[in-house]
Amino acid sequence: MYTRSDPKETQAGSSAGSRLRDEIENEILTGRLAPGTRLDEVPLAARFGVSRTPIREALMQLSAAGLIDIRPRRGAVVAEIGPERLVEMFAVMAELEAMAGRLAARRHAEADRAALLAALDACRAAAASGDTDAYYYENEKFHHAIYAASYNGFLIEQCNALHRRLKPYRRLQLRVGNRLATSLAEHEAVVEAILAHDGGAAAEALRGHIAIQGERFGDLVASLAGARAGAA
Amino acid sequence: MYTRSDPKETQAGSSAGSRLRDEIENEILTGRLAPGTRLDEVPLAARFGVSRTPIREALMQLSAAGLIDIRPRRGAVVAEIGPERLVEMFAVMAELEAMAGRLAARRHAEADRAALLAALDACRAAAASGDTDAYYYENEKFHHAIYAASYNGFLIEQCNALHRRLKPYRRLQLRVGNRLATSLAEHEAVVEAILAHDGGAAAEALRGHIAIQGERFGDLVASLAGARAGAA
DNA sequence: GACAAGAGTTATGTATACAAGATCGGATCC
DNA sequence: GGATCCGATCTTGTATACATAACTCTTGTC
Structure with missing residues (x-):
């Protein structure tokens, strides 16, 4: 089963670079580093006890992932x-999740069935x-189970990347109204459609x-x- | 109208870094650098008349874009x-193009209509x-016109990125059989659907x-x- | 003769030094 | 009094030097 640890496409980490990247990324995703915050290289380097070089590397990777903006000669925010x-x-x-659901409905194996039910x-x-x-x-975890059942490795990577990027905002959304109960009901519908091999319904439900x-x-x-x- | 020159999301280029990145990227996309070719930093640096630092930067960006693989301590290919x-x-x-077509059918303006017909x-x-x-x-250009008419900036970026990555392979495909005539006929159908505001048909045709x-x-x-x- | 172990070599990862553009403050002019 | 221009300072971009892991070729042994 595919998980986020899949090295491909997300990798490109040198020795310390990956650690720094994950570290900073986490602070962004959890909101400890608020949008708009400047990311100066020297303080970051000092904080992590490394030189500016690996910091720059981490920042460039975060920029490629869309989590920060780097404006030439003007630093990163x-x-x-x-x-x-x-x-x-x-x-x-x-749209991507709908696609994953459609594929999952057609392709899921026994193990995926079990994983989906467990996650639900x-x-x-x-x-x-x-x-x-x-x-x-x-x-x-539920959504990752759906991605995995699509058996399209590239789609899984794209979904994971976008999902992670939207993480903080999904969290915000859950806090609104009784979105939690609604969300659960929608999950049930999704699983039902997938297990019934109804790709169209699964796609619609996920959309x-x-x-x-x-x-x-x-x-x-x-x-x-x-x-x-x-x-x- | 959106084009590939949109700075957001594709940027993160230092002074010389962007130039190098584009340069190497081009050689990969045109096939001058065949898949599997090693990309050693020192020769590249010598060739471009810069130090290893900006070369490493360019390589990391290409890695993030998925055009090269960087294995820690083992170089880039x-x-x-x-x-x-x-x-x-x-x-x-x-799937992404189908989405763009569906949105374009619903959202396209006069200018997009003209652009689509001209491209066709x-x-x-x-x-x-x-x-x-x-x-x-x-x-x-035709496909970019469709993306633009979707009026979803993020989707446009995603489409552009993936399109560029698949560039060499699309070219190969066109050479096969009389795919060219078939492709043109499909284009006609797509435009027809979009101009008729038939999102479903446009999506299906593009898929x-x-x-x-x-x-x-x-x-x-x-x-x-x-x-x-x-x-x- | 083939395989394995080890030293030498090469290439990458990191640190530091230097260059140059951007920001901020103050002084001057209108 | 306000705006603009200029210089000092700070930050990024690039080059170079050093450390270390990977590769290779040689040598020795079975």
């Missing part, structure tokens, strides 16, 4: 993603306990599950504004 | 993409003249246009084998 662009990204994510159960448990963070975590449409756009903007105010 | 992976990539490309005419002219290279070039299915898979493998033999 944590990427600021506006609402409109976020909607665009979720739209593409929805874990989601149910987390939702029942009302623990948003736990649900967030299980939700992630609807991911896409930001109608009032959810407003929710997202509100969340963003709230998060920004909290960070500042 | 031009990425070798096997047939199965290529099929996976074309499948994702088909150019394709017709190139096909009539039987000039494969000219058609290849116009074909590219079929891009995807590698049935005998086209065999054609691709044969082309690859031929190209490899020619390069060696």
Whole structure:
């Protein structure tokens, strides 16, 4: 089963470079480094006890991943993603996940079936306990299980990359209204469609599950504004 | 109208770094640097008259773009993409283009309408003249016109990136059989669907246009084998 | 004669030194 | 009083030097 540890396409890490990259990336994804924050090389180098060279390397990789912006001669800042662009990204994510679901419906094996059901159960448990963070975590595993069942390695990589990039915003979304219960219900529909080998239904269910449409756009903007105010 | 010159997401270029990156990238995309070729830093540095530092930077960017593989401590080689992976990539490309077409059908403006028709005419002219290279070039512009009309900036970037990566292989494909005439006919259908605001038809037409299915898979493998033999 | 172990060589990873553009502050002019 | 121009400082971009892991060729042994 494919997981995020797949070396291909995500690699390109020198010795210390990867560690630094992961380290900084984590701080961005968890929000410890807020969008707009400057990333000066010298302080980072000092903090990690290395020279500027591996820091520059890590920053360039993060830039390639879209997590930071590097403007020539003007340094790096944590990427600021506006609402409109976020909607665009979720739209593409929805399409990719729909594709994964369609393929999964056609290609999934016994092991995938088991993994999907297990992930769904874990989601149910987390939702029942009302623990948003736990649900967030299980939700992630659930989606990865779908990607894996698509048996398209390149698609899996693309989904993983985009999913990671949208991570913080998915978390925000879950906090809104009773999105948690809704999300779980959608998961059930997705699994049902996949296990029934109904690719069209799986794709549709996932598209609807991911896409930001109608009032959810407003929710997202509100969340963003709230998060920004909290960070500042 | 969006073109490939959009700085966002593709950028992260220092002063000389971008130039080097483009330079090496071109040699890979045109096949001058065949898959599997080692990319040693010192010779490259000597050739471009710079030190190893900007060369390493360019290589890391190419690695992030998936054009080369960097194995820690073991140097960089031009990425070798096997047939199965290529099929996976074309499948994702088909899906992204289908999405672009669906959005374009719903969102295109007057200017996009004109651009699409102009690009289609150019394709017709190139096909009539039987000039494969000219058609290849116009074909590219045609697809970019579709991306642009989707009005989803993130999708446009993703399409551009993947399109560029698949460039050499699309070229190979055109050489096969009378794919050129078939391709033109498919283009006509796509434009018709988009202009008629029929998103579903546009998506389907593009999916079929891009995807590698049935005998086209065999054609691709044969082309690859031929190209490899020619390069060696 | 073939295989394995070890030293020498080569190439990559990292640190540091140097060059040059960008930012910020102050002084001058309108 | 405000804006603009110029210089000092800081930060990035590039070059070079050094450390270390990988490769290779040789040599010795079975």
